[in-house]
Amino acid sequence: MKPFLIIVAVLLISLTIVIPIASTARAGPGNQAAVTCEEARAEVARFKDVFSTFGSGKGGDPWRSAKYSSAEGETFWEGFNFYKSESRFKKTVREINEDMEGVIARKPLFDDSGREIGQRIVKETRVDGKVTSVLIRRITPRSIHGIRAPSLELALTVEKANVTCRTDSESNTK
Secondary structure, rough: HHHHHOOOOOOOHHHHHOOOOOOOOOOOOOOOOOOHHHHHHHHHOOOOOEEEEEEEEEHOOHHHHHHOOHHHHHHHHEEEEEOOOOHHEEEEEEEHHHHHOOOEEEEEEEEOOOOEEEEEEEEEEEEOOEEEEEEEEEEEEOOEEEEEEEEEHHHHHHHHHHHHHHHHHHHOOO
């Protein structure tokens, strides 16, 4: 009986690897993040209702924030902070780096020539063991780009559509 159960388990695992249960084209809760730039852009295009705000913080540091909503009621937020003052920027980055609660990933960011230009930090917020929010911060010289979504899959899809794919297409046009 045990060998039969092991064979069934191995077969099910191998099938889910070859034929994923979750569609990669839709980054809804429980699904995988979009794989290609086209899939990521199509997923983000569903969020047609956009509410944007902008202003300036301490010392005139400009910021911009946008909330994107879909017809299905899903939302994500994207924001940018630009720092005129290097000391305020360094203080903010130090505070971000000291707040380790919920950090699930941290990696350096590199430019096309391989020079380190910043860092990327991914944080989860959990309530009763369940992920309720994911924040991706991309910190580059004097700017912080943040993406907040209710799931890691959606946050990664937005990052791919609005950052990774945009950067790839910009470098291909040079």
